[in-house]
Amino acid sequence: MLDSLRSTFIMLGECVKMSLSNILGNRVRSFLTVLGILIGVAAVIALITTVNGFSGSLSSSFSAMGAGTLTVTVTGSDLKSGLSTDDLATLAAMDIVDGVTPSVAMNARVSRGGSYKTGISVSGKNGYYFTRNADLLSRGRAINFTDEDNMTQVCIISTDMVEEFFYGVDPIGENLYIGSIPFMVVGLMTEEGSSNISDLMSGSPDILIPYTTALKLNSANVVTSFTVYLAPGIDSETATDQLEAELDAMFSYEEDCFEIMNMSSIEDTMQNMLNMVSALLAGIASIALIVGGIGIMNMMLTTVTERTTEIGLKKALGALPWQIQAQFLIESFLLSVIGGALGILLGLTLSLILSRVMGTSFVISTFAIVLGAGFSAAVGIIFGWAPARKASKLNPIDALRSA
Amino acid sequence: MSMKLFKRRGSPPSPADPTAQAPDAQSAFFRMEKINKFYQMGEEQAHILKDVDLALERGEYLSVLGPSGSGKSTLMNIIGCLDVANSGRYTLDGQVIEDLGEGELARIRSREIGFIFQNSQLLPRLNAQKNVELPLIYAGVPPKERRRRAREMLERVGLSDRMGHYPNQLSGGQQQRVAIARALVGNPTLLLADEPTGALDQKTGRQVMGLFRELNDEGRTIIMITHDMNIAKNARRVVHIIDGILTEGGGTADA
Structure with missing residues (x-):
């Protein structure tokens, strides 16, 4: 054998x-x-x-765009068109939430000296946003909580804006006009700009300003778009459920007032x-x-x-x-x-x-x-x-x- | 296996060998009785071999002489266990061939029969030594022993200086000698040659016949099929086949 x-x-x-x-x-x-x-x-x-x-x-x-985040778009009801600053504070205080960053987007005419440009995408952010997106800045300082509280007229601009308005000039400390209101440039964005999903969907913003200032510019007092950063170790599915319950309560259980986007389920x-x-x-x-x-x-x-x-x-x-x-x-x-x-x-x-x-x-x-x-x-x-x-x-x- | 080879070479078995089987009808070394073979050719049945009787002792040298179409190729195929008769009884070295299946026939071909063909039939991609090793590969002999035995056989046929040559680097006579070495390497009980000089000129044909005679003198049993009387008479015994009928042609008295 x-x-x-x-x-x-x-x-x-x-x-x-x-x-x-x-x-x-x-x-x-x-x-x-x-x-x-x-x-x-x-x-x-x-x-x-x-x-x-x-x-x-x-x-x-x-995951750069937002693993561990939920993005909320608010359409609002007749009684409540968006979230107030207090509402955002309530959400930020939830156990599952690490922080909330509103996005107040608008298109504006931007000018400096003799040159101007229309249709520039401007977005209002809060101080928390920069604690989570510190790498967004290449130079200068971020928008901080003081700017937020005091509605200061400061801005952070993209490299495109630098090329457009500050040829051969150091932009930091200079003024830029959004509409007719002067904003002092305090920081510069990196080449890549923002990778936040809500920003990407509304076109990468060229100018970031405090969101409270942006609300005032918009003559609005509510936020309709914001991103919720989840506390570490929180599962996005359960977080979505809890956030939904909280928002339902805020909108008095009316239907179709908001939409929560879960990045990881989109990715799946x-x-x-x-x-x-x-x-x-x-x-x-x-x-x-x-x-x-x-x-x-x-x-x-x-x-x-x-x-x-x-x-x-x-x-x-x-x-x-x-x-x-x-x-x-x-x-x-x-x-x-x-x-x-x-x-x-x-x-x-x-x-x-x-x-x-x-x-x-x-x-x-x-x-x-x-x-x-x-x-x-x-x-x-x-x-x-x-x-x-x-x-x-x-x-x-x-x-x-x-x- | 190697012991057997040396023993065989040292003391060739002969009909007089006391250990050889008694040449009676039951246990002859080679015996064909009333062999018939038919081929179906369309509607007609061709009767190729008609009641062929043939018996051989160990150490005999026989040629089967017949013209083309006489049935000698068919007879060779049956002797060589490449084909099986329709009726009759063929025993080789104590084994009844009719009873065997395809695999067992292959084993008989591997152990008992050494084929030598008209066109030497060497594989062109293998050198002389590898060609000689071929039957041993199918017999499952380990590489080292295979090489040794192939070299030994090539020396035996006088080609010790041509072992690494490829068939196209060898003359017709040398090719046929390689084929003979290949037939011998498995140490078969019967050498079966089909027109072994058919493709050779007269001089090399004579050399090959001389080698056959030597092998027979060493005790090898040889059956040679040919249509050429001059070649057939090299054998010690000649049988004639014409139209499928085999007749004893006596010894080589006319040689």
Whole structure:
């Protein structure tokens, strides 16, 4: 038993050697044969890796936009059109809440000296906002709680505004007019600007001012858009429920007065969509694998016909049918796996290039590699089976006679 | 296995060998009785072999002489266990061939029979030594022993300086000698040659025949199939086959 096992291994080892010498002996033909598998695997790998990198970038930008935050948009009721400063203080005092930052957005005509620009996006923020988004400032100081309480006329401006109004001048300490009201520039934003989701949705603001000042500019006294920063370790689902209950009470249980956006649930939805798209694309790409498999089958059938004499000879020399079958199966398996390996390399190269072009992260996906390798091995065995079987069934007499 | 090889080479078994089986009808070394073979050719049935009887002792050297279409190839296939008769009884080295399945026939071919074909039938991608190793691969012989035995056999046929050569680097005679080494390497009980000089010029043909004679002198049993009287007479015994009927042609009195 052990002896026959040993001789089986010896035989299989020889099959691998003979197959490799056949494959390498016909390099051009072998390459053309595996081209289908190569392209199929490369496409699957490139797709999965690229989508993975893209979704990695997506989730990191999502967490920058506000993991652990809830964004509330208030439409209000007839009796109450928005939240007062006291309401915001009530929300900020909740156990689940670390802090609340209102966004009071408006478009304004901005001017300095002789130049002006209309349609500039201005947003009112509070001091808390800057404690959570300290990296927003490249220079100068943030808007603080004193500015908030005193409705000071200070602003923080984007690099665009600097280029527009302060060419060759240090903007800090200078005045900028929003409408007809002068604001002193106290800080500069970084190039990237705000990544807060409510800001992004209303267009990245170019000028930030204290929100109390903004309310006064707007002649409004209520806030209709704000972001709730959750206390550490609070689950966004339960927080949404509690916040909803609190807001319901504030709006006297009227329907449709506000909407709470949970970033992590949006992210989940987007990830699911992305996964579905990538599965669909990978499915389409795997058609190439099937076509590649047919290519291998065709080549193996040709090989069996070409090597009829060799098969007959080996049978005459005592090769068993399963040994002949094993040899051809190993050959198609190796062809396919070589194609798959080349495909994995090409796919990874492609996705590396794509990730550079698209500016997404490049993460080698083990899943994609296992999938590509497994797929090509399976294709080799499935499509090699019929030709190998045909070879093993050849009658040695007919096979030798055809010489 | 290697011990057996040395023993065989050291003291070739002969009909006089006391350990050899008694040449009676039941346990002859090689015996064919009333072998019939038909081929279906469309509507008609061709009767290729008609009641062929043939018996051989160990160490005999027989040629089967017949023109093309006489059924000699079919006979060779049946002797070589590549094909099975429709009726009759064929025993080789105590085994009844008719009873065997495809796998067992392959095993018989591997252990009992060494084939030598007209066109040497070497695999072009393998060198001489690897070609000789081929039957041992299917017999599951470990690589080291395989190499040793292949080298030994190539030395035996006088090709010790050609072991790494590929078939296309060898002359026709050398190729045929590699094929003979391949037939011998499994230490078979029967060497079966089909027109072994068919593709060779007269001079190299004579050399190959000389080698056959030597092998027979060493105790090898040889059956050679040919259509050429001049080749057939190299054997110690000649049988004729014409239209599927085998007749004893006597010894090599005319040689």
